[in-house]
Amino acid sequence: MDYATIYSAITSRVNDAGNATTNIAKASVNDAQRDVCSRYPFSWLLTTGTLTTTLGVAYSTISTAGITDYWKVWTAREAVTPRMLKRISMDKWEEFQVISSSSQIPTHYSDEYDDRIYWYPTPDAAYPIYLRYFKQVADMAADATISIIPARWHEVLVLGGWYRTLQYLKEYGEAQAIKNEYEEKIIQMIDDDEDKIDLIDYQQDHKIGNPIEEGGIMPSRYRRS
Numbered sequence: 001m002d003y004a005t006i007y008s009a010i011t012s013r014v015n016d017a018g019n020a021t022t023n024i025a026k027a028s029v030n031d032a033q034r035d036v037c038s039r040y041p042f043s044w045l046l047t048t049g050t051l052t053t054t055l056g057v058a059y060s061t062i063s064t065a066g067i068t069d070y071w072k073v074w075t076a077r078e079a080v081t082p083r084m085l086k087r088i089s090m091d092k093w094e095e096f097q098v099i100s101s102s103s104q105i106p107t108h109y110s111d112e113y114d115d116r117i118y119w120y121p122t123p124d125a126a127y128p129i130y131l132r133y134f135k136q137v138a139d140m141a142a143d144a145t146i147s148i149i150p151a152r153w154h155e156v157l158v159l160g161g162w163y164r165t166l167q168y169l170k171e172y173g174e175a176q177a178i179k180n181e182y183e184e185k186i187i188q189m190i191d192d193d194e195d196k197i198d199l200i201d202y203q204q205d206h207k208i209g210n211p212i213e214e215g216g217i218m219p220s221r222y223r224r225s
Contacts, residue, residue, distance in 0.1 A: 032160025
């Protein structure tokens with residue numbers, strides 16, 4: 001379903017296609033999309049790209065590497081050794097820099113800044129770093145836009161937009177019933193996807209808990225604002 005089909009399904013279900021309700025339905029669909037994508041590191045949010053380090057420069061700028069849909073790193077692997085890089089905080093990166101400012105093949109990275117990935121040690125040559133990363137989730141605007149969420153799960157956007165629109169219309173009882181369906185659908189999505197990516201490695205590397213055990217919601221550090 002495209003964006004127009006989804007929000008039109010909502011206005012049909014609430015039996016109100018007026019401009020005000022339609023605008024609420026449109027916004028609610030995007031709210032639902034952002035919410036769903038924040039709940040779990042779904043495999044369909046992952047893609048790949050390559051950054052090449054610069055001699056003597058401690059960071060790489062993502063946007064200048066032609067990567068336009070980046071949100072967060074899943075894994076980083078340098079191709080020379082080859083080996084996986086370990087994620088560290090910027091505080092730890094700065095601590096490492098004080099301890100040693102020598103240059104060599106990077107072994108660690110920090111991705112706490114939106115458009116930069118910092119390497120440690122500072123690269124002593126141009127090294128290709130292969131990334132698997134989460135794609136940024138853009139709101140839908142044009143009617144023909146297709147959600148990043150796979151088509152088989154588009155009903156979750158209808159349910160999420162529907163209950164939010166009902167709340168706007170102050171139909172709170174019905175809204176809660178539809179919200180329950182929405183939450184059940186998200187659990188089904190997680191169950192369907194949880195074996196498709198190396199979640200345990202990600203939890204250990206990023207020091208997060210199990211999203212399912214935490215109520216099915218990714219910790220706030222990894223939620224999209």
